[in-house]
Amino acid sequence: SQTIHQWPATLVQPVGSPLSLECTVEGTSNPNLYWYRQAAGRGLQLLFYSVGIGQISSEVPQNLSASRPQDRQFILSSKKLLLSDSGFYLCAWSLGGETQYFGPGTRLLVL
Amino acid sequence: AQSVTQPDIHITVSEGASLELRCNYSYGATPYLFWYVQSPGQGLQLLLKYFSGDTLVQGIKGFEAEFKRSQSSFNLRKPSVHWSDAAEYFCAVGLPQGAQKLVFGQGTRLTINP
Numbered sequence: 076s077q078t079i080h081q082w083p084a085t086l087v088q089p090v091g092s093p094l095s096l097e098c099t100v101e102g103t104s105n106p107n108l109y110w111y112r113q114a115a116g117r118g119l120q121l122l123f124y125s126v127g128i129g130q131i132s133s134e135v136p137q138n139l140s141a142s143r144p145q146d147r148q149f150i151l152s153s154k155k156l157l158l159s160d161s162g163f164y165l166c167a168w169s170l171g172g173e174t175q176y177f178g179p180g181t182r183l184l185v186l
Numbered sequence: 187a188q189s190v191t192q193p194d195i196h197i198t199v200s201e202g203a204s205l206e207l208r209c210n211y212s213y214g215a216t217p218y219l220f221w222y223v224q225s226p227g228q229g230l231q232l233l234l235k236y237f238s239g240d241t242l243v244q245g246i247k248g249f250e251a252e253f254k255r256s257q258s259s260f261n262l263r264k265p266s267v268h269w270s271d272a273a274e275y276f277c278a279v280g281l282p283q284g285a286q287k288l289v290f291g292q293g294t295r296l297t298i299n300p
Contacts, residue, residue, distance in 0.1 A: 107286070109287075109288075117292060117293075118276060118290040118291055118292040118293050119230075119276070119288075119290040121287055121288065121289075124287060134287070165229055165230065167230075169286065173218075173237075173280075173286065174220070174232060174235055175220075175286075175288055176232065177222070177229040177230040177231075178229050179228060179229045180227075180228065180229045182227070
């Protein structure tokens with residue numbers, strides 16, 4: 076069966092520091108991969124999605140970037156964090172553009 | 187632009203009572219429709235989905251949802267809630283454009299009274 080991992084689970088970072096969040100999927104090949112952000116008390120906003128290695132589509136202009144160095148690995152990065160980057164970051168995968176399955180999430184607090 | 191509205195930010199029901207969570211969407215065609223549940227500090231778990239066919243779909247944990255094209259709605263129901271159903275519920279619309287991006291509603295927080 077397929078599983079999705081995210082780490083770290085929780086992260087506290089100072090403003091201006093870099094960021095790297097990792098997402099990996101097991102048990103499937105060539106998935107579509109997604110990064111969402113959930114701000115406190117709000118719904119989910121799609122940040123990036125990828126349909127293959129090295130293929131990244133950005134949904135919202137922002138301080139973040141994404142990369143997909145391997146088929147089942149999706150990384151969310153920032154060179155300099157802002158206070159507004161705080162939130163709950165969720166990674167998801169799907170096959171063939173159907174149902175998306177979510178990881179456990181990373182809670183990021185920027186101070 | 188596509189949008190999803192969950193009119194109720196917070197709902198409180200008594201354990202054993204019935205539940206209905208509302209979801210309305212705006213989309214030019216029949217979209218894919220989903221309900222997810224999120225416990226505090228956790229990821230999202232898929233409850234059920236509608237792609238086509240029978241408009242009443244059954245999901246996990248005793249939940250069901252009905253797609254009503256005329257009302258652009260996909261309401262979630264459960265005949266008798268349990269204390270463990272307390273969570274945040276999200277309705278989502280799938281846009282069948284390549285990678286099928288999801289548009290989420292703002293969520294409904296469900297509280298269960300003992």
